[in-house]
Amino acid sequence: MGERSRDNLFLIIISIMLILFLFIYFLMFNYYSRTKQGIIQSYMDTVQDDYEITVNTYSRSTNLIFDRMINHEEVLETFAMGVGADNPEEKDFYRKKLYSQLQRLYEILQLYNFRQLQFHEKNNVSFLRFHSPLKFGDDLTGYRATVEYVNYNREKILAFEGGRIVNGYRFVYPLSYQGEHVGSVEISVSIKAIIDHMQETTGQKIQFVLKKTGIEKKVFESELSNFSQWPVDSRYLLDNHILNPGFENKIPEGLRETIRNRIDRFGDTAKAFAFEGDFDGEPSVISFIPVTNLLNANVGYLICISDREQVSKARKPFILFTVIYMIFFALIIMLAVFYDGARRKMRRVLLTDHLTKLDNRHNLMEKVNDEFLRFIRYRGAFSVIIIDIDHFKKVNDTFGHLKGDDVLRELSRILKENIRKTDTVGRYGGEEFLVLLPETSLNQAAIVAENLRRRVEEASFIESWTVTISLGVAESDPGQETIEALIEIADKNLYKAKAAGRNRVQC
Secondary structure (H helix, E strand, O other): OOHHHHHHHHHHHHHHHHHHHHHHHHHHHHHHHHHHHHHHHHHHHHHHHHHHHHHHHHHHHHHHHHHHHHOOHHHHHHHHHHHHOOOHHHHHHHHHHHHHHHHHHHHHHHHOOEEEEEEEEOOOEEEEEOOOOOOOOOEOOOOOHHHHHHHHHOOOEEEEEEOOOOEEEEEEEEEEEOOEEEEEEEEEEEHHHHHHHHHHHHOOEEEEEEEHHHHHHHOOHHHHHHEEEOOOOOOEEEEHHHOOOOOHHHOOHHHHHHHHHHHHHHOOOOOOEEEEEEEOOEEEEEEEEEEEOOOOOEEEEEEEEOOHHHHHHHHHHHHHHHHHHHHOHHHHHHHHHHHHHHHHHHHHHHHEOOOOOOEOHHHHHHHHHHHHHHHHHHOOOEEEEEEEEOOHHHHHHHHOHHHHHHHHHHHHHHHHHOOOOOOEEEEEEOOEEEEEEEOOOHHHHHHHHHHHHHHHHHOOOEOOEOOOEEEEEEEOOOOOOOHHHHHHHHHHHHHHHHHOOOOOEEO
16 A cells, blocks of 8 residues: 555544544534533522422411411401491501501511511502501502402412512402401512522522512602612612622623523513523523512512532533543544443433432422323322421521431431332422322322331431421322322322321321
8 A cells, every 4th residue: 555545544534533523522512512401401490499389388378377367257357347437547446456456466477487467458458567557548559469459359369569668479368258348468478588498498599680660660769778770780670678798799791791681582571591601700500580470470580599510510521521532532432432421420410309319309200290191091009298397497597507408318318218119209399308109009108108207207317306207198099180180189288287287197
C-alpha cells in the first residue's frame, strides 16, 4: 500500500471516528438536555404538589373550624341581628357582641398562621374585621370577588385574592339564619403561612411577587406602604411582610433578563414554568408557580429556588464526558458505555426521592396507576395506605430540620423493612408516605397498617420524643373510575384518623 493510500485510509478512519464522535457527542448533548429538562420538570412538579397540598391542608382545617366554631345558633343569631339592625348604635352593639363571642377563636387562629376572620353582610358590606375591628361599613363590591360570589351563589369558595388590607387565601362561607341568607364569613390564610410551610418541608428558598396593577386597584391607600417594587421586574411588587431578605441580590443581571423574558411569555397565563440559571453563583432550577384568583387569572408568582446539587449532577457528566473524549479520542467506544451508564444513573435520580431513597411521588404514582389498570382488567383486589407523621412541624421547630430529616429517613427504613417485597412504599409529599399493597384486601391492609403504626411508635427516633403516625387505608373498588378516587378515600380516612386523635389507623 502506497503512502498516499495509507494517508487516505488514515483520513477515512479519522473521518469515521470524527463522525462517530460528533454523532455520540450529539446524542450525549441531547440526552443531557433532556435529563436537565426532566430534572427541571421534576422540581417544578414537586413544588406545585407541595403548594397544592399545603393549600388543601389549610382548606380542610378551615372547613373544620367553620363547622365546629362558627356555624352555630348563637353566632348566627348575633350576626343576623347585627345585619338586620336599623340604627348604627344597635348594629355596633351586635358587632361588639360578635367580636366577644369569637375573640378567643381569632386568637387561636393567629397562633396557627391564620391571618383574617371577617364577616360580611349579604350586600357585600364589611360588618366586622377581627384584624381591624374599627374598619367596617365599606362596600366590598368590585374589590372582593370571592365575597360577591358567595353572597350571590350562597355556596362556599376557596381562592387566592387580594384584599383592601391583606392578601391571602380566602375561605369564604355563606351564613344563614332561620332559613334566610344573611351574609358570609371569611377565614383567610396569608401567603406567608403557605410559603413558610413549603420552605419548612422542602428547604427551598421562596420569594412571592404580586402584579402591581392588581394591588393598586384594591388596597387602601394607607396600606400601599406595605408593598415595594420588585427589583427584577417593575411590573411586580413585593409584600414587605413576607420578604425573603437578600433574595434579589443573588440574581445576576443576565438571569434577571431571562426572568423578564419568561414572564413576558407566560405572565398572562396560569401556567407554571421553570428554567436553569445561576442563583448565588450556583446552577439552580428557578420555578415560577402562578398564584391565581377566583377567575383563574394569574395575579402573582411563587418563585422557588431548587436544591442545586441535582442540577450540578446533571451538568457534570456532560462536561466530564466531553473532556475525557477530547483527551482520549481513541477510547470512543468506552465513552459510549459511559454514556449509557450515565443515562441509567440519571434515570435513577429522577425516580428516587433524594432524602429518603424511596420512590418519589412521580414514580410511586406510576406504579399505583399500573396496579389500578391491572385491577380494572383482572379484578384482583389491592389496597393503599396513606401515612402522615403526627405533629411533624413540632419536630422541626423543637430539634431543627436536620433532625426532622433524620426522622424522615428512619421512618422510611422502618416502613420499607416491614412490608413485603411485592409491596411498594414511597414519599407522597412532605411528611406523607404512601404504601401500595397488591393482592391485598381492606382487612389485610388494616393489619399491615396497624403493624406499621406499632413499629413506628415503638421505635427510637429522638431522645425523649415519641414519633407517631396516622394512617388512612382504602381498597380498590369496581365503582372507582380513576385512581384519584381511591387516593381520595385513603386521604379522607387519614384525615379522620387525625381528627380522632392521631396515632391510629382508619379504614
